[in-house]
Amino acid sequence: QSALTQPPSASGSPGQSVTISCTGTSSDVGGYNYVTWYQQHPGKAPKLMIYEVTKRPSGVPDRFSGSKTGNTASLIVSGLQAEDEADYYCASYAGSNNFYVFGTGTKVTVL
Amino acid sequence: QVQLVESGGGAVQPGTSLRLSCAASGFIFTNYGMHWVRQAPGKGLEWVAAIWYDGSKQLYADSVKGRFTISRDSSRSTLFLQMDNLRGEDTAIYYCARDDCSGGSCLAKWGRGTLVTVSS
Secondary structure (H helix, E strand, O other), X not given: XXXXXXXXXXXXXXXXXXXXXXXXXXXXXXXXXXXXXXXEOOOOOOEEEEEOOOEOOOOOOOOEEEEEEOOEEEEEEOOOOHHHOEEEEEEEEOHHHHOEEEEOOEEEEEO | OOEEEEEOOEEEOXXXXXXXXXXXXXXXXXXXXXXXXXEOOOOOEEEEEEEOOOOOOEEEOOOXXXXXXXXXXXXXXXXXXXXXXXXXXXXXXXXXXXXXXXXXXXXXXXXXXXXXXXXX
16 A cells, blocks of 8 residues: 655745646556545644545635546646645545555645 | 544553544434544554445555454444554554545545554
């Protein structure tokens, strides 16, 4: 059960866009359309931002979007705002044996 | 409103046991699969275990398989994690989470977590 690979950090100025990648294998990200993204502010529990690659739960701004190509998924945050500064984790269904695996996490800084 | 409240964490010595609880309220507990996810201090999220909505199936990360047991009590709307033979690397905040997806899992509701510290 190896963690999915994310860049350690990403940054952008207010109003800009930032894209976070999440690379796995054909046994997880590439094999299923079950990629999720979580946002975590310091000292807080994670919050679901995207599920099933592209779907947004109610209440999540449409500035957040997801996509996937092959074994790599991406989270795009458009129109960056100060409150978007947080850690972001991808996760994926990984089959009946490994079941669920998280990414290594990306710290997003709003400059 | 939906609430998940973890309890049972604390400081223990290596090789001992601990039982975490997660009290659920504000929703029909038997309609949802449930998970435990942990986060070591300053580190990322790690999936630990999951249990089907009806308790019929349990799944575990390799790092805890054979040492941890996930279970649920529908009459008390409570999720449990029995942790045996604890190791230093089990030190983490343990979160319980509700799975809102019927397919590949999406953890839509989380508790605030309970801290487990394993040290001699």
